[in-house]
Amino acid sequence: xxxxxxxxxxxxxxxxxxxxxxxxxxxxxxxxxxxxxxxxxxxxxxxxxxxxxxxxxxxxxxxxxxxxxxxxxxxxxxxxxxxxxxxxxxxxxxxxxxxxxxxxxxxxxxxxxxxxxxxxxxxxxxxxxxxxxxxxxxxxxxxxxxxxxxxxxxxxxxxxxxxxxxxxxxxxxxxxxxxxxxxxxxxxxxxxxxxxxxxxxxxxxxxxxxxxxxxxxxxxxxxxxxxxxxxxxxxxxxxxxxxxxxxxxxxxxxxxxxxx
Numbered sequence: 001x002x003x004x005x006x007x008x009x010x011x012x013x014x015x016x017x018x019x020x021x022x023x024x025x026x027x028x029x030x031x032x033x034x035x036x037x038x039x040x041x042x043x044x045x046x047x048x049x050x051x052x053x054x055x056x057x058x059x060x061x062x063x064x065x066x067x068x069x070x071x072x073x074x075x076x077x078x079x080x081x082x083x084x085x086x087x088x089x090x091x092x093x094x095x096x097x098x099x100x101x102x103x104x105x106x107x108x109x110x111x112x113x114x115x116x117x118x119x120x121x122x123x124x125x126x127x128x129x130x131x132x133x134x135x136x137x138x139x140x141x142x143x144x145x146x147x148x149x150x151x152x153x154x155x156x157x158x159x160x161x162x163x164x165x166x167x168x169x170x171x172x173x174x175x176x177x178x179x180x181x182x183x184x185x186x187x188x189x190x191x192x193x194x195x196x197x198x199x200x201x202x203x204x205x206x207x208x209x210x211x212x213x214x215x216x217x218x219x220x221x222x223x224x225x226x227x228x229x230x231x232x233x234x235x236x237x238x239x240x241x242x243x244x245x246x247x248x249x250x251x252x253x254x255x256x257x258x259x260x
Contacts, residue, residue, distance in 0.1 A: 018243035086260035107158035108179015176207030182221035
């Protein structure tokens with residue numbers, strides 16, 4: 001096998017697995033680890049993958065910069081709507097969401113899409129960190145809406161800080177629905193801002209059941225702060241099957257995956 005053929009095989013493995021290791025690649029191709037490291041360095045320079053300690057991940061694993069909520073609402077909007085619809089259907093069919101339910105909604109745009117389609121005939125108590133979601137739901141009959149206190153981050157319109165954390169430490173809800181900036185086997189669920197990560201972690205701890213809504217652009221991304229492990233998630237709703245390595249990790253964690 002030529003170097004070009006081997007490097008293409010490496011790229012195919014990264015696309016299939018999400019992450020590959022130098023040791024495994026060397027064994028698979030019958031070459032030294034030094035040869036594989038040179039291959040990975042060349043592919044990294046070409047922008048075809050991202051070289052990391054001990055191996056490589058897909059180039060799309062590079063964390064995308066955080067953008068304003070108004071911009072994110074339009075990014076992959078059809079996928080987010082399908083994810084929200086699939087999540088709502090699953091929760092209603094399984095009885096996880098019913099009249100009398102208490103739920104936390106974070107400031108993710110996929111979560112916002114779910115908030116917009118909550119059934120009119122359900123009596124719910126909603127706690128949210130999102131100023132936008134609180135405003136959308138506040139006038140709805142049958143809903144009790146509580147917005148977390150604290151500083152509002154301009155870029156996400158989410159409440160963060162000690163006041164939000166103090167409230168979440170005192171509550172126990174049936175369901176928490178969260179979004180994420182990044183989703184990977186190694187780093188779990190992640191987001192760029194430490195204050196927002198702390199609120200998300202508190203939301204996970206406050207809920208009996210945790211649902212994560214994440215479109216495929218989040219898969220493989222790793223941001224600064226991991227706010228939850230994959231094992232903390234009961235249900236992941238996305239719009240494309242996760243790559244093999246991530247899928248394997250989700251199975252190990254007993255996390256159900258629903259592809260919209």
